[in-house]
Amino acid sequence: MTTxxxxxxxxxxxxxxxxxxTPLSGIYAPDGTQVQQGAQIAVDQxxxxxxxxxxxxxLIPQDEGTTTAQTVNAAQILVSQxxxxxxxxxxxxxxxxxxxxxxxxxxxxxxxTVSSLDSLMVPPQxxxxxxxxxxxxxxxxxxxxxxxxVHAKTFVYEAxxxxxxxxxxxxxxxxxxxxxxxxxxxxxxxxxxxxxxxxINKIASLAPDGIVVVMEGTNGIDFQKQFAANPAVNKIxxxxxxxxxxxxxxxxxxxxAVPGGVNNVFVGPISTITNETAAFQQLFFQKYxxxxxHYAMDGYDGVMILANAVNKAGTTDPDAVATALSSTxxxxxxxxxxFLNNHNPTVGPGYLTGTIYQIQLTNNEIHYExxxxxxxxxxxxxxxxxxxxxx
Amino acid sequence: xxxxSASAFTGIYxxxxxxxxxxxxxxxxxxxxxxxxxxxxxVNTAHGAFYMLGGFLTFFALSALHLxxxxxxxxxxxxxxxxxxxxxxxxxxxxxxxxSDPDSQNIVMILFLALAQVLQQGAFIVYGGxxxxxxxxxxxxxxxxxxxxxSYQTAISVAIxxxxxxxxxxxxxxxxxxxxxxxxxQDRELEAMGVxxxxxxxxxxxxxxxxxxxxxxxxxxxxxxxxxxxWTELVIAFVIVTFxxxxxxxxxxLGGLIYGIIxxxxxxxxxxxxxxxxxVLIYIVLVTKPTGILGEIIERA
Numbered sequence: 001m002t003t004x005x006x007x008x009x010x011x012x013x014x015x016x017x018x019x020x021x022t023p024l025s026g027i028y029a030p031d032g033t034q035v036q037q038g039a040q041i042a043v044d045q046x047x048x049x050x051x052x053x054x055x056x057x058x059l060i061p062q063d064e065g066t067t068t069a070q071t072v073n074a075a076q077i078l079v080s081q082x083x084x085x086x087x088x089x090x091x092x093x094x095x096x097x098x099x100x101x102x103x104x105x106x107x108x109x110x111x112x113t114v115s116s117l118d119s120l121m122v123p124p125q126x127x128x129x130x131x132x133x134x135x136x137x138x139x140x141x142x143x144x145x146x147x148x149x150v151h152a153k154t155f156v157y158e159a160x161x162x163x164x165x166x167x168x169x170x171x172x173x174x175x176x177x178x179x180x181x182x183x184x185x186x187x188x189x190x191x192x193x194x195x196x197x198x199x200i201n202k203i204a205s206l207a208p209d210g211i212v213v214v215m216e217g218t219n220g221i222d223f224q225k226q227f228a229a230n231p232a233v234n235k236i237x238x239x240x241x242x243x244x245x246x247x248x249x250x251x252x253x254x255x256x257a258v259p260g261g262v263n264n265v266f267v268g269p270i271s272t273i274t275n276e277t278a279a280f281q282q283l284f285f286q287k288y289x290x291x292x293x294h295y296a297m298d299g300y301d302g303v304m305i306l307a308n309a310v311n312k313a314g315t316t317d318p319d320a321v322a323t324a325l326s327s328t329x330x331x332x333x334x335x336x337x338x339f340l341n342n343h344n345p346t347v348g349p350g351y352l353t354g355t356i357y358q359i360q361l362t363n364n365e366i367h368y369e370x371x372x373x374x375x376x377x378x379x380x381x382x383x384x385x386x387x388x389x390x391x
Numbered sequence: 392x393x394x395x396s397a398s399a400f401t402g403i404y405x406x407x408x409x410x411x412x413x414x415x416x417x418x419x420x421x422x423x424x425x426x427x428x429x430x431x432x433x434v435n436t437a438h439g440a441f442y443m444l445g446g447f448l449t450f451f452a453l454s455a456l457h458l459x460x461x462x463x464x465x466x467x468x469x470x471x472x473x474x475x476x477x478x479x480x481x482x483x484x485x486x487x488x489x490x491s492d493p494d495s496q497n498i499v500m501i502l503f504l505a506l507a508q509v510l511q512q513g514a515f516i517v518y519g520g521x522x523x524x525x526x527x528x529x530x531x532x533x534x535x536x537x538x539x540x541x542s543y544q545t546a547i548s549v550a551i552x553x554x555x556x557x558x559x560x561x562x563x564x565x566x567x568x569x570x571x572x573x574x575x576x577q578d579r580e581l582e583a584m585g586v587x588x589x590x591x592x593x594x595x596x597x598x599x600x601x602x603x604x605x606x607x608x609x610x611x612x613x614x615x616x617x618x619x620x621x622w623t624e625l626v627i628a629f630v631i632v633t634f635x636x637x638x639x640x641x642x643x644x645l646g647g648l649i650y651g652i653i654x655x656x657x658x659x660x661x662x663x664x665x666x667x668x669x670x671v672l673i674y675i676v677l678v679t680k681p682t683g684i685l686g687e688i689i690e691r692a
Contacts, residue, residue: 030520161663187662192623194614195413198655199662201405201539221522221615229542229613231532249521250615256524257544257612 014055016316018043018303019078021071021089021099022114024063031295032091035113036061037288038299039088041280042307052307053314059303064090071095075102084108085316088302093117093164100125107318109325111306113298116164116270118171121342128318130325130343132305132334133298134270134354136164138347139241140171142268142354143212144179145372149356149381150237150266151390152210154182156203158223159214161188168214168241184208189219196223197230204232211238220244224254228261235385239266239356251359251366263361264384266371270294270354272335273376280333297334305330305337349373358382404537406659407652412541412549414651416610419552420624421631421643422559423602429576429638430595431489433499437478439625440507441471441600445607446616447514450523460526464608471604472597479596482506488592491579507621515618525611548609555602556644563640568594576638603628634673636683645684 020039023032036059043059046052060082062074071090078084079102086109090096093115103110104125112120112131116139121129134142147155157172159165169186176183184206187199200223203211211233215223220243228234244250245267254261271277271294280300284292309324310316330337335352337345345352356372358381369379380389420442427435435441445467452463479488482502487495527544534540563569568590575591607616627650635646653672658665676684 189658189662190666192626192666193658194623195409195417195655196658197409197413197545198406198658201409202402202659204538205401205405218522218615218617218619225613225615229532229544230540232538232540244522247521249519249524253522253524253615256526258527258542259530 015058016052016055016086016310017058017060017082017084018306019075019082019084019087019089019108020059020061020299021064021074021078021087021095022061022091022299023065024061026066028064028091031114031293032064034293034295035089035091035299037284038292038296038301039113039303041283041287041296042300042303046303046307052310053316057303057307060084064092064095068095068098072098072102075099079103079106079108085318086111086306086321088113088299088306089115091115093120096120096129100129104128109306109318109321111302113302114295117167118344119167121344123342126343128322130305130322130328130339131345132301132337133294133345134272134347134352135344136167137171137344138352138354139168139214139270140175141347142270142356143168143172143239143241144175144181146239146266146268146356147176147181147210147212148179149372149390150210150239150383152181152208152237154184154206154208155210155212156184156206156208157186157212157214158199158203159186159188160216160219161190165214172212189215191217191219193219194222196226199223200227200230200233203227203236204230208236211236213238213240214242215240216242216244218244221250221254224265225257225261228254228258234261237264237266237384239268241268242270243267245359246357246368248366248368255361255364255366259364260361262359262366264382264387265359266356266381267359267368268354268356271297272352273355273370274331274333274335276331276333292333294334297332301330301332301334301337304332349375401537402659403656405539406655408535408539408541410652410655411648412545412651413655414648415549415552415644416545416606416613417624417627417651418631418644418647419555419609420603420606421628421635421647422556422640423599423606424628425632425635425638425640425643426559426595426602427599428632429640430572431592432491433487433489433496433503435503435596435599436500436625437503437507437510438600438603438628439621439623440510441475441603441621442607442624443514443616443618443621444471444474444510445604445609446523446525446611446620447518447618448604449525449608449611450518453525460528464528464605467608468601468605472601475597475600476593478506479593485589488596489579489588507625511618511621518618520618522615522617523611525616527612542613544609544612548613551605551609555605556640559598559602559640630670630673632683634676634683636685639683639685642683642685649684 022035043057064071091114096115109128116136118135246269251262281292313320313324353373357368358371360367371381424438448467448470449463452458452466529543532540532542631646635642653669657668
């Protein structure tokens with residue numbers, strides 16, 4: 001063997017490979033790209049500090065694409081061809097499920113930074129699966145916390161007709177009674193829906209104290225525009241979980257169509273604020289010129305949690321790393337992560353909570369005020385019906 | 392005045408009113424698609440993209456030209472008509488403008504699909520992925536019996552949709568080019584009698600996409616429009632056109648109305664199945680009358 005080829009072999013061996021499956025094309029590409037960008041920042045920081053166990057980290061991204069078949073193919077390439085040690089993703093829960101035969105057969109530790117389906121985290125398939133983002137049960141916890149904040153006794157649940165939204169609805173159904181709440185209806189709408197006038201009329205006839213909406217795409221904007229234009233309902237407190245309304249451009253599109261149409265609307269991104277969040281957002285903006293979403297923060301946290309576990313295990317052996325991951329106690333820009341026995345993160349104050357904002361209009365300018373959790377709240381929630389803070 | 396209760400009657404009443412308004416609004420989009428197919432024998436798979444373009448043209452007129460909202464909507468209609476002519480001239484070989492040859496029709500369909508992608512990517516590059524901020528023509532709402540409210544923008548959109556259909560009927564019946572369009576759609580051999588097919592095709596395509604654009608312009612303050620908008624609307628327009636009778640303008644009007652009513656009633660009672668049930672009912676009608684409820688010839692307009 002020549003010196004060059006020996007060096008090359010040494011170099012090849014001195015790399016820990018992390019595969020990343022995330023949407024890099026199609027309508028989810030902006031969010032999927034943020035996962036990659038956040039993960040890359042973590043990799044760069046680790047490598048600049050000498051790597052992990054003295055080895056450099058290499059991030060190998062694959063496009064999740066628009067079909068499950070494409071995702072499975074991406075997983076096979078990462079495992080068989082690139083021979084990755086670990087994996088971040090995939091992004092969608094259905095795709096995670098589809099890749100499990102490939103990843104479990106090869107003992108690939110998988111960190112989920114976007115997928116939220118609780119039902120994935122069951123033995124034996126969760127042996128190498130760890131989630132660092134809020135699961136669907138956490139979404140339901142946020143909704144229940146919000147309903148308490150607005151003193152609701154009754155509510156309706158309006159959601160897109162996707163598996164995760166049904167899972168959130170099931171959690172809400174199960175938990176609402178013990179929280180002293182009555183769910184008047186749970187309606188799911190196909191993704192072809194643009195006109196919600198009939199659904200909004202139904203809400204008017206049910207007269208709930210609060211409305212929980214799970215529509216992550218432009219359907220949430222459609223819904224809010226029509227909701228805000230209808231005086232039979234538009235003073236009822238409304239909470240959009242994980243919504244595009246967190247972006248001022250989209251909130252402005254509603255406000256232009258219906259003046260005041262976003263005022264006092266509650267929005268709940270699933271990102272949790274910590275003392276690390278602001279610094280990460282600044283770094284991310286400097287590097288990429290855009291605002292970091294929770295996708296980027298969870299991507300960053302996923303790599304860091306994995307690196308910490310490898311350091312702790314002292315090896316890249318998947319069983320040793322999985323054991324080390326189980327005792328994770330990590331705080332990053334996306335939250336404080338401590339895994340439960342099923343490898344979901346702990347949800348609740350001090351861990352992962354999500355954040356609830358209320359949109360306020362001042363001189364027709366849109367502001368997002370943090371109203372929950374109390375640790376990071378900078379405003380008190382305002383009752384849309386009275387314009388006064390809730391007692 | 393009645394009071395709203397959760398009775399079955401209330402549900403049907405509420406969703407019936409919603410369905411009529413939604414159906415009348417969306418039938419404007421379908422009418423353009425039907426006109427183009429009825430004359431050109433080509434499916435405009437870029438029709439949804441022209442709906443999206445209507446929103447963006449309105450936004451451009453508002454934000455860049457600083458025109459009032461009503462003038463901006465008119466601008467979207469006229470500009471889409473002009474762009475339609477340019478795209479037809481620039482993209483589709485003239486011999487394929489009007490054709491019953493399946494190979495030619497397939498090529499045109501794919502070219503229109505490509506045009507839709509280009510329009511959407513263009514909108515994304517220029518304006519990003521956010522939803523457009525477009526004001527309503529008139530803010531506020533009207534109160535209907537039963538505690539039902541309808542926004543002025545929706546009511547205006549319904550009125551404009553009806554007005555457009557009336558205008559289209561008058562145009563097709565009373566103008567020289569309109570009569571030529573009707574005559575040509577009835578008898579393709581008229582080319583030999585001196586009627587210029589290219590003029591008829593241009594006028595039909597321009598009008599068809601202008602109606603789609605107008606629909607997008609009007610609805611951009613009711614629904615969300617961004618660079619990705621258009622595919623769902625294309626599917627809905629196809630459903631309505633097929634249901635009403637391919638090529639029949641009045642069929643599109645009636646088809647849209649019925650689709651809207653079925654859709655809204657099912658959305659009230661079985662929201663998850665609203666689109667599927669509407670499709671199943673329409674399928675049942677088509678099984679019994681394959682040409683749709685009002686046949687397939689444009690002269691019935």
